[in-house]
Amino acid sequence: MAISLSYFPIVSVLLLLFAAIVEAANGTVVYDFNITWVTSNPDGAFDRTTIGINGAWPLPIMRATVGDQVIVNVNNQLGNQTTTLHFHGLFMNGTTEMDGPAQVSQCGIPPGSSFTYNFTVNQPGTYWYHSHDKGQYPDGLRAPLIITDPDSPYADQVDEEIVVSLSDWYHDQMAVWIPKFINKANPTGAEPVPQAALMNDTQNLTVPVQPGKTYMFRVVNIGAFAGQYLWIEGHNMTIVEVDGVYTDPAEAEMIYLGAAQRYSFLVTTRNESSMNYAIVSSMDTSLFDTIPDGLNWNVTGWLVYDESNDLPTPALVEDFNDFDDFFLTPYDKMALLAEPDQTISLDVIMDNLGNGKPYAFFDNITYVSQKVPTLYTVMSTGENATNPAVYGEFSHPFVLAHNQVVELVVNNLDTGKHPFHLHGHNFQAIARSVEDAGTFDATNATQTDYPATPMRRDTFVLRPSGYIVLRFQADNPGVWLFHCHIEWHVDQGLMVTMVEAPLQLQQSLTIPQDHIDACQVGGVPYLGNAAGNTVDVLDLTGANVAPGPLPAGFIPRGIVALTFSVLAALLGLATIVWYGLADMGAATMVAEEKRIAAMNNETTPVSRGSVVSETVESRNR
Numbered sequence: 287m288a289i290s291l292s293y294f295p296i297v298s299v300l301l302l303l304f305a306a307i308v309e310a311a312n313g314t315v316v317y318d319f320n321i322t323w324v325t326s327n328p329d330g331a332f333d334r335t336t337i338g339i340n341g342a343w344p345l346p347i348m349r350a351t352v353g354d355q356v357i358v359n360v361n362n363q364l365g366n367q368t369t370t371l372h373f374h375g376l377f378m379n380g381t382t383e384m385d386g387p388a389q390v391s392q393c394g395i396p397p398g399s400s401f402t403y404n405f406t407v408n409q410p411g412t413y414w415y416h417s418h419d420k421g422q423y424p425d426g427l428r429a430p431l432i433i434t435d436p437d438s439p440y441a442d443q444v445d446e447e448i449v450v451s452l453s454d455w456y457h458d459q460m461a462v463w464i465p466k467f468i469n470k471a472n473p474t475g476a477e478p479v480p481q482a483a484l485m486n487d488t489q490n491l492t493v494p495v496q497p498g499k500t501y502m503f504r505v506v507n508i509g510a511f512a513g514q515y516l517w518i519e520g521h522n523m524t525i526v527e528v529d530g531v532y533t534d535p536a537e538a539e540m541i542y543l544g545a546a547q548r549y550s551f552l553v554t555t556r557n558e559s560s561m562n563y564a565i566v567s568s569m570d571t572s573l574f575d576t577i578p579d580g581l582n583w584n585v586t587g588w589l590v591y592d593e594s595n596d597l598p599t600p601a602l603v604e605d606f607n608d609f610d611d612f613f614l615t616p617y618d619k620m621a622l623l624a625e626p627d628q629t630i631s632l633d634v635i636m637d638n639l640g641n642g643k644p645y646a647f648f649d650n651i652t653y654v655s656q657k658v659p660t661l662y663t664v665m666s667t668g669e670n671a672t673n674p675a676v677y678g679e680f681s682h683p684f685v686l687a688h689n690q691v692v693e694l695v696v697n698n699l700d701t702g703k704h705p706f707h708l709h710g711h712n713f714q715a716i717a718r719s720v721e722d723a724g725t726f727d728a729t730n731a732t733q734t735d736y737p738a739t740p741m742r743r744d745t746f747v748l749r750p751s752g753y754i755v756l757r758f759q760a761d762n763p764g765v766w767l768f769h770c771h772i773e774w775h776v777d778q779g780l781m782v783t784m785v786e787a788p789l790q791l792q793q794s795l796t797i798p799q800d801h802i803d804a805c806q807v808g809g810v811p812y813l814g815n816a817a818g819n820t821v822d823v824l825d826l827t828g829a830n831v832a833p834g835p836l837p838a839g840f841i842p843r844g845i846v847a848l849t850f851s852v853l854a855a856l857l858g859l860a861t862i863v864w865y866g867l868a869d870m871g872a873a874t875m876v877a878e879e880k881r882i883a884a885m886n887n888e889t890t891p892v893s894r895g896s897v898v899s900e901t902v903e904s905r906n907r
């Protein structure tokens with residue numbers, strides 16, 4: 287006893303010292319970001335006006351260590367556009383007001399205004415930051431964000447870390463593209479095809495390596511649209527992390543990164559330096575309705591063992607098999623979540639509205655931003671915050687009770703791939719069908735035979751005409767979007783809003799003054815329901831709504847396609863003429879728009895427009 291007593295103060299001092307060290311290790315990382323226009327030319331083909339930070343582009347990689355407080359002081363110096371930053375994959379647990387989507391958890395930062403993002407990072411891994419306003423990030427406002435983990439289970443295997451971003455690249459600004467894309471002259475919603483692929487915001491990247499070492503690559507698809515097939519010739523990749531979730535090691539010869547997905551993988555270099563090896567990223571052309579003449583959809587870099595040796599030409603994408611991420615196992619072996627308390631089933635539909643323009647729908651709703659940011663509606667509607675009606679029908683809100691298990695079933699009634707992303711959470715990916723499997727059938731035991739330790743991530747690819755089933759626990763009060771990460775589809779409204787535990791949020795959250803200032807300077811209301819009504823929050827008069835539907839009796843696109851296939855066979859000559867003009871690349875888009883507009887004037891806009899462009903689709907899908 288005497289000994290214990292005499293040791294006690296010493297132990298206390300040691301504990302205090304230890305606590306002080308631990309505390310000191312949790313640093314504060316401050317970034318001062320002036321968001322500015324700059325000129326860039328990453329594909330060597332075209333100087334374009336790009337969004338940079340502090341007068342430079344490519345943007346800085348953001349870095350922090352697990353436990354750090356991160357402060358990002360943003361000053362919008364664009365002059366003619368609002369902006370925001372989203373820190374993709376970070377849960378923002380307790381700080382949903384720092385998540386970034388404009389009109390969801392904040393007002394867009396007006397030109398000339400400052401705005402501070404302030405959050406703690408307690409998730410290790412590979413993330414990225416990007417604008418979440420105006421479909422703006424493809425203009426350049428996107429880059430990796432790396433959270434270092436001193437306790438990484440793979441730390442002792444890694445000699446060096448290499449960060450690589452992959453992206454598609456457009457020569458025109460989004461403010462130019464979006465109105466051309468969501469246009470009755472483009473009734474099928476054919477997405478603009480990028481002009482180039484980039485690796486680390488350049489091409490012909492060389493990555494110097496030494497023999498016999500293990501490198502951990504952290505790869506992020508920061509693109510707007512294209513999925514990327516990535517391989518390193520002569521080397522396998524050992525996947526160890528997806529979207530911030532450590533996995534059991536899994537060997538792959540090629541991986542596929544949908545827009546917004548991330549992978550960390552280990553590459554052990556060869557023991558000799560006699561050759562260099564191509565690193566290739568090849569855009570998934572199945573997403574493109576047309577492949578414009580002259581498009582190079584590949585970008586090549588090299589693992590360089592010896593500068594004096596050649597940089598070999600790459601092999602073909604067909605020579606490699608891509609890894610199916612569904613079969614990854616999380617390192618922590620987190621078990622399948624319990625049976626859901628709430629199931630949300632959503633159908634993905636691409637269709638036109640009465641204005642003839644192409645939109646994207648979850649069920650019958652295309653997302654439309656509301657007058658009041660959804661989070662601010664939570665904060666100003668009292669007990670009625672649990673009533674989805676206050677958020678406006680077209681924010682497509684789902685109110686989730688705190689800690690319930692939510693199952694999301696997403697059926698793809700479209701023939702394209704969609705990488706779905708949930709803010710504020712990782713989800714367990716518990717089912718994914720093959721292409722063309724049809725819709726999910728909860729009564730079919732084969733389809734509900736879920737893995738015991740499902741793969742988790744925050745962005746997961748839904749295959750054409752198939753389904754996915756996801757589960758997560760609503761343990762993060764906040765307002766969180768669930769959306770396709772193809773930025774064109776965001777622009778078209780492929781989003782729903784999860785309003786998670788709104789009454790808990792009201793108790794724990796204070797909106798910082800500079801966030802309110804952004805609304806006031808921008809003239810955006812920040813109180814009341816979606817329509818800005820503060821007196822009767824159940825009165826949604828004046829809320830933003832989608833354009834009206836097509837008139838009754840319109841011809842659904844599928845039928846048009848079928849009909850047109852027959853017509854096309856009969857009218858071969860006309861078809862050939864159209865194919866000749868059907869290049870949807872940047873250069874010809876204007877001419878094409880004029881041509882379709884001219885045709886539209888002769889007849890009813892929608893049906894005639896649909897027939898014309900459906901040809902493009904039936905040729906390529």
Ligand SMILES: *[C@@H]1O[C@H](CO)[C@@H](O)[C@H](O)[C@H]1NC(C)=O
Pocket residue numbers: 328329330488489490
């Ligand atoms: C990369 O190399 C190719 C082939 O030599 C060239 O056409 C292209 O312009 C290069 N890209 C850049 C950004 O230098």
Ligand SMILES: *[C@@H]1O[C@H](CO)[C@@H](O)[C@H](O)[C@H]1NC(C)=O
Pocket residue numbers: 318319320340361
């Ligand atoms: C941001 O812009 C302001 C005003 O022009 C300038 O004073 C400041 O030094 C800039 N900050 C950085 C980090 O470039």
Ligand SMILES: *[C@@H]1O[C@H](CO)[C@@H](O)[C@H](O)[C@H]1NC(C)=O
Pocket residue numbers: 308309312352353354407408
């Ligand atoms: C430091 O960060 C670690 C890891 O996130 C966390 O467990 C710990 O509570 C933090 N300490 C302080 C003093 O914030």
Ligand SMILES: *[C@@H]1O[C@H](CO)[C@@H](O)[C@H](O)[C@H]1NC(C)=O
Pocket residue numbers: 323335364365366367459461
């Ligand atoms: C905004 O300003 C940039 C830089 O001057 C310019 O390139 C761009 O066209 C402007 N955009 C709009 C929508 O006015």
Ligand SMILES: *[C@@H]1O[C@H](CO)[C@@H](O)[C@H](O)[C@H]1NC(C)=O
Pocket residue numbers: 357402404405
């Ligand atoms: C960031 O948030 C922390 C925790 O709420 C607070 O203590 C700190 O003062 C904030 N810093 C800034 C610069 O806003």
Ligand SMILES: *[C@@H]1O[C@H](CO)[C@@H](O)[C@H](O)[C@H]1NC(C)=O
Pocket residue numbers: 344345346347448449450451486491492493
């Ligand atoms: C990619 O670019 C970033 C800076 O933007 C740099 O830190 C990183 O080392 C580059 N990666 C490679 C493989 O060159």
Ligand SMILES: *[C@@H]1O[C@H](CO)[C@@H](O)[C@H](O)[C@H]1NC(C)=O
Pocket residue numbers: 520521522537538539
């Ligand atoms: C890559 O992995 C495959 C199968 O996992 C194996 O057949 C192949 O030999 C490996 N290639 C290299 C270069 O290690």
Ligand SMILES: *[C@@H]1O[C@H](CO)[C@@H](O)[C@H](O)[C@H]1NC(C)=O
Pocket residue numbers: 568581582583584601602603604
């Ligand atoms: C891109 O790579 C694929 C195979 O990997 C090849 O078939 C195609 O010709 C390449 N495209 C161009 C424009 O080089």
Ligand SMILES: *[C@@H]1O[C@H](CO)[C@@H](O)[C@H](O)[C@H]1NC(C)=O
Pocket residue numbers: 650651
């Ligand atoms: C969507 O469908 C629901 C349920 O059938 C219906 O109540 C709602 O009015 C529809 N909304 C629109 C915009 O069509």
Ligand SMILES: *[C@@H]1O[C@H](CO)[C@@H](O)[C@H](O)[C@H]1NC(C)=O
Pocket residue numbers: 723727730731732733
């Ligand atoms: C159940 O689902 C499996 C896998 O999708 C499918 O092959 C099978 O036909 C389905 N069974 C029934 C009865 O629909």
Ligand SMILES: *[C@@H]1O[C@H](CO)[C@@H](O)[C@H](O)[C@H]1NC(C)=O
Pocket residue numbers: 377379380710711712761762
């Ligand atoms: C958020 O933090 C709470 C504890 O503060 C924890 O129970 C919950 O699991 C966390 N949620 C997420 C998504 O990290």
Ligand SMILES: *[C@@H]1O[C@H](CO)[C@@H](O)[C@H](O)[C@H]1NC(C)=O
Pocket residue numbers: 667668669670820821822823824
């Ligand atoms: C909330 O809704 C109830 C009816 O459910 C209504 O009586 C009350 O006035 C509403 N509160 C506000 C602030 O609109």
Ligand SMILES: [Cu+2]
Pocket residue numbers: 703704705770771772775780
């Ligand atoms: Cu999509």
